[in-house]
Amino acid sequence: MAGNRIVDAAGRPFLIRGTQLAEFRLQTEAYNYRSGADVGPYSGTALSAIRLRFNMNAVRVPLNVFDATGPAYWADLSKLVRSANEIELLAILTAREPGAGMPSHKTAEFWAHCAAFFKDYPNVIFDVFEDPEPAAVPKSAGGAQSAAGWNFWRHGGETGDGREVIGIQDLVQVIRAAGAKQPILAMSWKDDRMFEGASRTGEAPPIADANIVYEVSPRLAATRTDAEREAHFGFLAKRAPVLANDWGFHLDDAAECALVPSDPTAAGEWVEGSLNYFDAHGISWLVSAYEPGKLIQEASLLAATTLENGWTCGHVSAEAGLGRVVQAHMRSTVERGLFIVSTGGGPDVARGGYAIAYGPVMAERDATGKGPRLPLTLGGVAVQVTDSLGATRPAGIAWAAAGWGQINFVIPAESALGPARMTIVRKDGSRISTNFIVTEAAPGFFTHVSCRGPASGTATRVSADGRRWQSEISFCTPPGRGPNASPYADCRTIPIPVTKGATTTVRLRGSGLRYAGSLSNVEVTIAGRRVPVVAFGPTGEDGVDQITIEIPAELRGVGEADLLCHVNGRVSNAVRIGIGTGKPAS
Amino acid sequence: MYSFQTARGGAGEYRWSLPKGFPRPRVPSGNPMSAAKARLGRYLFYDKRMSVNGTEACASCHRQDLAFTNGKALPLGSTGQAHPRKAMSLVNVAYSAVLTWSNPDLHSLEQQALVPMFSEHPVELGLLGREGSLIDLLRSDAVYRELFPKAFGDSKDPFTMANLAKALAVFERTIISARSPYDRFHFDGERDAISGSAQRGESLFFSDQFGGCFRCHGGFNFSDATDYAGSPDAAIRYHNTGLYNMAGKFSYPMPNLGIFEHTRKPEDVGKFKAPSLRNVELTAPYMHDGSIATLEGVLDHYVAGGRTIKDGPYAGLGHDNPNKDPRITGIGLTPQNRADLLAFLRSLTDTDLLHDARFANPW
Secondary structure, eight states: BBTTEEEOOOOEEEEOOOEEOOOHHHHHHHHHHHHHOOOSSTTTHHHIIIIIIIIEEEEEEEEEETTOOOOOHHHHHHHHHHHHHHHTTEEEEEOOOOOSOOOHHHHHHHHHHHHHTTTTEEEEEEEESOOOOGGOOGGGGGGGTHHHHHHHHHHEEOOOTTTTOHHHHHHHHHHTTTTOSEEEEEEEOOOOTTTTTOOOOOSOSOOOSEEEEEOOOTTTTTOOSHHHHHIIIIIHTTTOOOOEEEESTTTTHHHHHHSSSSHHHHHHHHHHHHHHHHTTTTTTEEESSSSTTBBBBOOTOOBBBSTTTOTTTTTOOSSBBSHHHHHHHTTTTTTTTTTTETTOOOOOEEETEEEEEEEOOOOOOOOOOOOSSSSSEETTTTEEOOOOOEEEEEEEEEEEBEEEEEEEEEEETTSSSEEEEEEEEESOEEEEEEEEEESSOOOOOOETTTEEEEEEEEEEEEEEESSSEESEEEEEOOOOSSSOOOOOOEEEEEEEEEOOTEEEEEEEEEEEEEEOOOOGEEEEEEEEEEEEEEEEEOOOSSSSSEEOOOOOOGTTOOOOEEEEEETTTTEOEEEEEOOOOSSOOO | OOEEEEOTTSSEEEOOOOOTTTTOOOOTTTTTOOOOHHHHHHHHHGGGGTTTSSSHHHHSSBBBGGGOSHHHHOOOOOTBBSSSSSOOOTTTTTGSSSOOOOOOOOOOHHHHHHHHHHOOOSSSOOTTTTTTHHHHHHHHHHHHHHHHHHHHHTTSSSOOOOHHHHHHHHHHHHOOOOOSHHHHHSSOOOTSSSSSSHHHHHHHHHHHGGGGGTTSSSSSTTTTSSTTTOOOOOOOOOOOOOOOSSSSSSSSSSTOOOOEEEEEEGGGGTEEEEEEEETTSSSSSTTTOOOBHHHHHHHHHHHHSOOOOOSSSEEEEEGGOTSTTTTOOOOOOHHHHHHHHHHHTTOOOOHHHHHOOOOOOOO
């Protein structure tokens, strides 16, 4: 920490901007990693979407202190933490003690173990206790926001109903005693006044530790204006880092929903206003939550929720939410405008690589560009890319949608790095633009469906005597027909045979790789383990690259796993790959 | 008011000055545009002497205040006979690739202008057999004695039925609606020209997951039967929207069988042109036979993927009409979506057009 700012390892100011995952449970984790499901809350696909599609940098993982009972729990939790960290997401581990109101010795025991376990994970933050209850403060203390109330928050004591509890400061000391030096989140009282009264101007922040982020959960009911934000937590942000957690609409809560403007545009502006306040005051935030009906509509399609279609207060709807407003904010665009992603789904796009722009494309008709050299006009629209030096070049187009849809195009290879502008120019002279960043490399893998799920590519096995076998690494069954059929192809991995005495390589198709530089810049992992990169480069088709990796023998039989690529600090989408033993399936 | 065209006097070169987003209309070589023709056409368009009994003019079924429709499901001719189909709007008719609801052979406004004058089934203006007296009347009128020679000064005798039709066609081509709030938002960068609700409605209208309205009502003229100078010769599509599904030989009620009346192909029963949605707020009642009274009702029809008529002679499940356009399967709309789509459709209303003196009754 540096004053009221979180700073990164290089000393640069850093804002946590992320979301919360579903509470971690062993069986959930097992479902995601052992049953082949690739879209669950802890899957690489989900983490990849949070990192790239939402451009976030953190995930909060609630942990029930009563669940942490054995080595399997910690081992599996550490896998999730490593997966998040690998995809450049901070992992915020949060202790929940359901029904406690204030922490008991059980939470202290949890932190003694958890902090010791993760003390060497630099990209982990500890969130010591979720939702301290002001009702736990003895009546004699004069209320939660009184000096005595805040002392109770810090050090615990005997609750109004006679239980002995410990305080937030005590938990911080438990963590430090375990040798962990990472930042710690300390949550305010779970009421609408949050940190009000916790410290006056000029006083030190309430916790005695140099590495504390103060956490609040502003609810719409009580914190709607900048003045209210200032009174409840903004004042503290001038002296210490503050994070707004569980922030967002709770449309399923009828009382809170009633306060949300019923007009979607006005509701969106409220969301944007809050985000702008956080940005202006250097306040980190975690929006609630990466689950259907909150940030996303549905786990497998990764579509963000929207306010556009309206909502019914108190009614749980998977579609309604602030996901698209948040997504637009994180891409510095507008919700109903045009925004660009790379093949991997991130906001930065490589020169010479594919980009996908979503929004009002409004081509004359749906049109596909054919041939290794893509057309510069398709369906009556053209794309121009203006680079950071002001040079404007036409881009080859692979797909242009009529109406509101997507346009797939290739960033001209000559584009200068840095901030750029993309413009769709329609035949009628109208145009629409958006900003993005041109990078040297932004790896992304193609799959059969929206760059998620099983990777597409070819495996080659060469035996010691030189015999070769080739096979596809995934297959799809076409979308079904009929009213209840899924409109999407069902794609599965095909186990890549890895046998003793043979060399197995896999050639994957992707984009954003060709200017990665040397082989040493390109890092590929499968199930978190680095694998050798044999070659990478263009295929000869505009925008399409390939990368060849070797499957090491130690991965034999690992089954279905996530495959990721890092190039110069940029991470790809997580795709699935299956690795077998070379034995026929029984 | 946006000046979208200027013209030089006489029969000289006509210069279109169209707003952004609007291509140049295709004009037949045999009837080039001129201000003089347009002026003559305007007088003729509003002249009730153009009907057998002096009761009706073209403008009777094409009222400026209703975006050149007449607000009736089945308009009446000058002798009181009902027309079987609703009067189509003449707004932007210059861009119509094909004319009327369901005649795939009628492409020329010059040709079409004669239809209401001389049709017998039903009688519209009732002029069949009275061509000579009509021409005599025009010759005798001081206004026309000035306008016809100016418009057709090259003709030996400017007073002909062919020239009359040409003048009407030229006037109709000038009726261009291009400055609705949506146009100002889309082409002129007026960010407040349409509401947030209309903007949301726009994205719904142009999205396949909400029915893909734009697939039939797309492009600058919101119709897939659009033509302009230099446009590709795309096949004109007609659509059965599942408005009816009657038992019996024909699933649609006589005499409105769609382009089947011309092609005689069973699969063409119930197929009609997708009209432009410009000014659609003003063109009620809707559909080819005016059988849906309100825009909300039209939305209900498409939401259901076809109309259900429970009893009476037209009873049937339009949803199950075998000729129905496969795109019309029903749309899942929230109340907010409905409101937004309606706001968008209403943003296509060009109120300037309704008061534009260039198209008003000159008499």
